[in-house]
Amino acid sequence: MPLSSADRSLVEPAIRRLNALRPLSPEARASFEYAMLEGVQRAGAGEDLICEGDHVDSVRIVLSGWLCRYKTLEDGRRQIVNFIFPGESCDAHAFLLPTMDHSIAALTPSVYADIKRARFDSLLAADHSLTEAFMCETLVNNAIQREWVINLGRRVAFERVAHLFCEIFERLRPVGMVEGNTCAMPVTQMDLADATGLSVVHLNRTLQEMRASELIVLRDRTLIVRDLDALKNAALFSAGYLQLYRGGRERE
Amino acid sequence: MPLSSADRSLVEPAIRRLNALRPLSPEARASFEYAMLEGVQRAGAGEDLICEGDHVDSVRIVLSGWLCRYKTLEDGRRQIVNFIFPGESCDAHAFLLPTMDHSIAALTPSVYADIKRARFDSLLAADHSLTEAFMCETLVNNAIQREWVINLGRRVAFERVAHLFCEIFERLRPVGMVEGNTCAMPVTQMDLADATGLSVVHLNRTLQEMRASELIVLRDRTLIVRDLDALKNAALFSAGYLQLYRGGRERE
DNA sequence: CGGCTGATTGATCCCGGTCAAATGAGGTGG
DNA sequence: CCACCTCATTTGACCGGGATCAATCAGCCG
Numbered sequence: 001m002p003l004s005s006a007d008r009s010l011v012e013p014a015i016r017r018l019n020a021l022r023p024l025s026p027e028a029r030a031s032f033e034y035a036m037l038e039g040v041q042r043a044g045a046g047e048d049l050i051c052e053g054d055h056v057d058s059v060r061i062v063l064s065g066w067l068c069r070y071k072t073l074e075d076g077r078r079q080i081v082n083f084i085f086p087g088e089s090c091d092a093h094a095f096l097l098p099t100m101d102h103s104i105a106a107l108t109p110s111v112y113a114d115i116k117r118a119r120f121d122s123l124l125a126a127d128h129s130l131t132e133a134f135m136c137e138t139l140v141n142n143a144i145q146r147e148w149v150i151n152l153g154r155r156v157a158f159e160r161v162a163h164l165f166c167e168i169f170e171r172l173r174p175v176g177m178v179e180g181n182t183c184a185m186p187v188t189q190m191d192l193a194d195a196t197g198l199s200v201v202h203l204n205r206t207l208q209e210m211r212a213s214e215l216i217v218l219r220d221r222t223l224i225v226r227d228l229d230a231l232k233n234a235a236l237f238s239a240g241y242l243q244l245y246r247g248g249r250e251r252e
Numbered sequence: 253m254p255l256s257s258a259d260r261s262l263v264e265p266a267i268r269r270l271n272a273l274r275p276l277s278p279e280a281r282a283s284f285e286y287a288m289l290e291g292v293q294r295a296g297a298g299e300d301l302i303c304e305g306d307h308v309d310s311v312r313i314v315l316s317g318w319l320c321r322y323k324t325l326e327d328g329r330r331q332i333v334n335f336i337f338p339g340e341s342c343d344a345h346a347f348l349l350p351t352m353d354h355s356i357a358a359l360t361p362s363v364y365a366d367i368k369r370a371r372f373d374s375l376l377a378a379d380h381s382l383t384e385a386f387m388c389e390t391l392v393n394n395a396i397q398r399e400w401v402i403n404l405g406r407r408v409a410f411e412r413v414a415h416l417f418c419e420i421f422e423r424l425r426p427v428g429m430v431e432g433n434t435c436a437m438p439v440t441q442m443d444l445a446d447a448t449g450l451s452v453v454h455l456n457r458t459l460q461e462m463r464a465s466e467l468i469v470l471r472d473r474t475l476i477v478r479d480l481d482a483l484k485n486a487a488l489f490s491a492g493y494l495q496l497y498r499g500g501r502e503r504e
Numbered sequence: 505c506g507g508c509t510g511a512t513t514g515a516t517c518c519c520g521g522t523c524a525a526a527t528g529a530g531g532t533g534g
Numbered sequence: 535c536c537a538c539c540t541c542a543t544t545t546g547a548c549c550g551g552g553a554t555c556a557a558t559c560a561g562c563c564g
Contacts, residue, residue: 052492053492069398071398071399071401071402073402073406073407073488074488075488077406077407078406079401079402079405079406081398081401081402082398082401093387093391094391096384096387096388096391097388097391097392097395097495098495099492099495101395101398101399101492101493101495102395102398102493132348135345135348136348136349138390138391138394139345139346139348139349139390140349141394142390142393142394142397143349143353143354145394145397145398145400145401146321146323146333146334146353146354146397147323147353148397148401149323149331149333149334149397149400149401149404150323150325150331150333152401152404152405152449153331153404153448153449154325154329154330154331154449155325155329156519156520157519157520188541188542188543189542189543189544190542196405197404197405197406198520198521199520199521199522200542200543201520201521201522201523201544201545202519202520202521204543204544204545205520205544205545206520208544236325236326236327240304240305240351240353241353241354243349243350243351243353408551408552409551409552440509440510440511441510441511441512442510450552450553451552451553451554452510452511453512453513453552453553453554453555454551454552454553456511456512456513457512457513457552458552459511460512
């Protein structure tokens with residue numbers, strides 16, 4: 001049974017991204033599309049998909065919406081440790097570990113594909129390119145976490161927020177969620193503060209600074225980057241860690 | 253040819269750790285021991301093993317010494333994003349990505365096994381438990397990076413340093429590098445500052461506070477934890493993310 | 505003994521946190 | 535349509551944790 005065009009566009013970001021990490025064979029692509037479409041689920045804004053300590057036994061691939069990974073301390077301090085954008089997977093292979101070390105929440109209403117562990121394993125077993133694509137995804141994720149460490153450890157507030165915006169921009173671009181110099185920014189300042197390790201008040205003031213220096217416009221849940229190069233300079237941003245250009249080029 | 257006992261003890265931490273992540277078959281264990289012993293190398297203190305932007309085509313397994321992963325900003329600010337302890341691998345599968353996003357340096361004189369990509373791939377292909385062990389290692393690494401993000405983003409200096417000590421302690425323990433309440437701490441205060449996102453001056457003052465509150469003794473490159481529970485409390489430390497207890501228990 | 509690296513101390517400053525209140529912007533029920 | 539509530543953004547005032555600059559001290563090595 002051929003996929004409808006609605007189905008195809010639903011899973012398109014995920015396929016596009018996997019394919020950028022490793023070129024997929026047509027069969028792998030088709031079987032993965034079917035597997036995703038069989039497990040489509042929805043989550044409302046603010047909903048936790050999975051919590052720290054939970055047992056995992058499926059893989060989720062985000063099809064639309066913004067999610068985040070976060071951790072909290074006993075006294076309520078919260079840190080968003082990463083965002084999850086359409087096309088990205090929540091926890092490929094996470095079922096190899098007994099429990100989640102962090103929680104995942106939907107920041108906006110979201111759609112995702114839920115693929116059970118056994119199914120996922122057999123898909124990967126059938127096609128090595130899929131295995132490698134997911135391995136690459138995990139490695140890139142790891143690189144992103146490292147960049148966040150230096151972001152929080154060594155950049156001042158202004159640089160830090162600028163860096164986050166650059167990263168979001170560059171991660172959304174390959175899945176077609178950037179138009180020109182504009183992308184959606186459907187999260188609260190609270191969320192941005194928790195992602196940058198700042199207080200809401202200071203984040204708000206930092207945003208005002210960025211607007212005043214004419215780097216960005218942020219209004220109505222939309223981010224317009226007025227001068228991307230200047231923003232990247234201010235952020236000391238270098239996109240290498242995202243491995244956007246052929247994660248799998250070399251294969252001597 | 254049987255291994256000498258000197259050889260065996262050299263690679264013991266690595267085998268012990270892999271085995272804790274996934275039980276290895278005797279054959280996998282033996283073949284991996286041989287592969288490591290064939291590629292033993294040494295690095296001096298301060299030496300870079302690999303730099304940001306470099307191409308990778310082998311996997312290194314640390315046998316002794318302390319290494320670190322770090323990133324620097326153009327203006328010289330430096331952040332250690334993780335330590336690498338004996339038994340841990342530098343970059344399993346990193347060769348799937350074209351270049352390193354960070355650098356790795358030896359903080360002390362170190363010994364490691366260098367296994368070429370092709371050899372590594374064939375070892376993994378021959379035994380699924382090895383594949384899973386390295387996959388688990390990558391996942392745990394990922395979890396550690398996330399914990400570092402919340403450490404830098406939401407903990408104050410005292411908690412942050414305490415947390416680092418707890419983590420080091422719990423990571424060194426399973427490879428036999430903790431004796432009672434004591435472990436080696438062969439790094440400078442500069443290194444600790446770069447790992448916690450603090451200035452050296454403030455790190456030094458924080459250490460004094462920790463000594464004054466009788467939580468630790470740190471002298472002659474040795475850390476004595478006087479009250480581990482109190483230290484963990486002060487750090488809001490919870491070891492779950494390290495997945496120390498049976499990374500691979502559940503296998504229904 | 506001089507030069508180096510690392511640890512320590514002192515003085516000062518400022519980035520960013522905290523507290524508190526005001527302003528908007530939807531949403532909802534009367 | 536308006537009163538009201540809630541949630542997000544914004545502003546103001548104040549404070550303190552941690553950075554910065556600079557000097558001193560302690561080993562260590564040649």
